[in-house]
Amino acid sequence: MDENPPRSWKVADFREPRLRRCNLDLDSVDWEHANVVGAGMDGFVWRVYFGDKGPYALKLFWDPDPHDVKQAGSFAAQRECQNAALLKMIRASVDQATAEGSKTPVLVLADPSTLEDAKANFFGFAEEVRRTRMREHFGTHRPNLVEVAEMPRFAKCYGWLHFNRREVFPRMPRRVLPHSIRVGKHLRSLPPERDTFIAIVYEYIEEGENNVEAVEKVAKFLWLAGFSFSQQPLAKNWKSGVLIDHSDIVGPGFYGWQKHFYSRLSAKSILAE
Template identity: 40%
Template sequence: MTAPTDPQIDPQIDRYAAERRRLKAMSKPFLNDEFLEGPPRFRGSDYRQPRLRRSTFDLKTLVFESRLGGGDDGFVWKVRFGNEGPFAMKVFWDQVPPQEVGSYYPMQRECQNAAVLQMMEAAVANEPVLVYTHPYGKGDAHENYFSFCEENAISKLGIKADPKTLPSGTKLITEIPRLAQCYGWVKFPSDTLEGLPISLQATHDEPHKVKKLVGSHMDCIAIVYEFIEEGKNSLGPVEKVDNFLWFAGFAYANEPEEKSWRSNVLVDHSEIIHTRGYGWNEEDYMDRSAEQIISDEDLEHEMDPDYNLS
């Protein structure tokens, strides 16, 4: 005879299991101490546990120029390293995995995303990558994701880069759309942020987030990105990026928002999740549209036959 189940207990057991999975995911390393010099390795093992390489910039030459703003995950500054720049540098509020049940680790997510996109760029530069034309669901997303690894290169699979002879339902990725370049991670004392002029200090609607980071008196990790100038977004270029992310197995973490894009470039990489990342959701993978990203006003202009797309 099967023991009766208590509906008030079983969900709690499921939550415990989910929390164990979360903690296990949060414990995975995501930083590589190797310097970001040259293209990365892109083997299957690298995609299973992506790690972002260290920036080559000299921290002694770091100069904060202005605040670009922040959100739930962290704060972004416009910076330079000596005569190089400008760059966008993002420092995360949580420098260790958050304790809240069900929460993700923003620094881990962004470092992994950046590492994956760099590997995919290296794979496509090596030779075209074969993916499903209409990936549907977790299985197809997973296969497309690993199509970018070295072991699945078309030359090793005996497939010619000829669209006429490709397996049915597949296509070749021959180029990567315009993405914000990542220059790796840097580490510096959090006291550096505390010593900034008031006009440059981090702010947030919840002051405890700033205090937890700035008042920690510990080293903190930041990611350095290409600085993208403010500019309007257009449907065509945004859709090109969105399609690539779909083919590559990325889901959106939230409903896509225009504020996460500048000049047709995705600048907030916490908005996406690679298929091996914590929080990847099949529904969020499938439910996407570039029209969700473009404001109604800009979309109306684009649909006007006289609108200049150049």
């Protein structure tokens, strides 16, 4: 069960997705037993327990503000929070349709290819579209529609947190302190003049082989829901057939969505090193 479910999933919510704040207390993290999972262009990730709850993946973003983004690209914290909120609403919509029976299913275009197609499918998950404007939402030409009856597994997101380095760092062993890393030509680190950052809490996914069928099921679902992958989807962003880095996808109409990258990708192309 989602510990931090969306309050509503209407068209307005899909246009401006807002992830709720995490209910877990950052002060309860047992840093002595935390482990570094990794670091990348967007941030630093730990495997942690909040008291006796866990494990969770806690991701701290390097950039605390859009104005701090020096490289050309998106504000990672915003993209991940938006995507997490969108996936929560999509799941809530699918679950609600299932609970109500087959009278008002989620319907999407079977072979979307344009931005207009992507948006039509994306907003097809909105509650009022699903319930009252299903076919009208797609125009008068009666396109080939398919029902979305289930949603594949994604890493659950438990919300965002404020992370104050002056308060948290003194409690952390040196081995888990976030350190600067080089990603290609870029040196990534926490800006020394800032104290407060944004973090996001995910379900921790154990290491495991990426099952091709599971990856392709997720890729197909995202395509039908209107999402495009980033320019270079990374194999390291998947564990046990689960997408663990939500910055790898972009919803239609959001910064970074490109028609060129909007297609049904194969597991081979997604998992290519």
